Amino acid sequence: MSGERFPLLRAYTQEVRPALFGRESSPESCKAIFLGVPFDSTSSGVPGQRLAPRRVREASMELETYDPTSGMDSEEASFYDAGDIPLVVDYRVLxxxxxxxxxxxxxCGQVLAVCGGDHFVTYPVVSAAAEVYGRVQLVVFDAHLDLRDEYPVRCRYSHATVMRRLVEENYQLHIVYFRPRAFSKEEWAFASSSDRVVIVKSIEELVSSLRRGYKTYVSIDIDHVDPAYAPGVGTPEPLGEEPESLVSALKAVIERGGKDIVGIDIVEVNPLLDLGGITSALAAKLWAIIMRELNAS
Incomplete structure (x- = not known):
């Protein structure tokens, strides 16, 4: 990796092979930079999300990536796999x-594609986006709201509090949730009383809720999808979405966001709880779709 534009990425990432979809490219010439974040220290269930970046890459090598409808192949999309950051335990270090x-x-004006890791990894990335760009809207696909003030008790920074901290600490941040289905009374009260939190149930509502003049970041907790399709998660929640529903909504957001899309993450894949690798495969398929859609936007 060239050190001229990305000295920190060169210094603090470790090359991983195979790369996502076996893609070899240069960071300077690409539209998106894919980064693995093997972190699961704030997980409240069985840890294992730290293993996801490598497993998702491995799963990507077994997928067909050509889309005849668009004529695009994910292997030819403009992205660079920067590898993984080092394994860290302390959330403050992360x-x-x-x-x-x-x-x-x-x-540098490039899209950051983050493969977690538990959902806390969204916190430093979106905070950085707000610092660089100012007005940011966060589109969240998640079974949960992650708006708790503390979880577990006396813990203010975790996978279950990440959105609460982001709202409180970034006054220009606007959050749009697509069909969440599991939350506490406290979280629902907070979401209902905040003028910067919106919950929508349809793709039409989702698209119309996106604000002009805002950069867009998309966060996908894989437990948004029903456990039948994504069993490898720490906090499975029944009655979830089918993958096709998520893909349709995701495509609509990327099409609407266009060049204002600044980052996307997929988090909470736990290979230790997976069945036959199908959750890692689903995450890899989502990355294939994301890279194609970003290339077309």
Whole structure:
């Protein structure tokens, strides 16, 4: 990797092979930078999300990536796999390291594609986006709201509090949730009382809720999808979405966001809880679709 534009990425990432879809490219010439974040220290269930970046890459090598409708192949999309950041345990260390890397990518005008890791990894990346761009809207696909003030008790920074901290600490942040289905009374009260949190149930509502003049970041917690399709998650929640529903909504957001899309993450894949690798395969398929859609936007 060239050190001229990305000195921090060169210094603090470790090459992983196979790369996503076996893609070899240069960071300077690409539209998106794919970054693995093997972190699961704030998980409240069985940890294992740290293993997801490698497993998702491995799963990507077994997928067909050509889309005859668009004529596009994910293997030819404009992205660079920067590898993984080092394994860290302390969320404060992760916040400083990942936040610095994200600011570097955003400052160069490229899309940051993050493969987590538990959902806390969204916190430093979106915080960095807000610092660089100012007005940011966060589109969330998640079974949960992650708006708790503390979880577990006396823990204010975790996968279950990440959205609460982002709203409180970034006054220009606007959050749009697509069909969440599991939340506490406290979370529902907070969401209902905030003028910067919107919950929508249809793709039409989702698209119309996106604001002009805002950069867009998309966060996908894989437990948004029903456990029948994504069993490898720490907090499975029944009655979830089918993958096709998520894909349709995701495509609509990327099409609407266009060049204002600054980042996307997929989090909470836990290979230790998976069945036959189908959750990792689903995440890899989503990355294939994302890279094609970003290339077309």
């Amino acid at each position: 916040t400083e390291l990942l936040g610095s890397l994200a600011r570097e990518v955003f400052a």
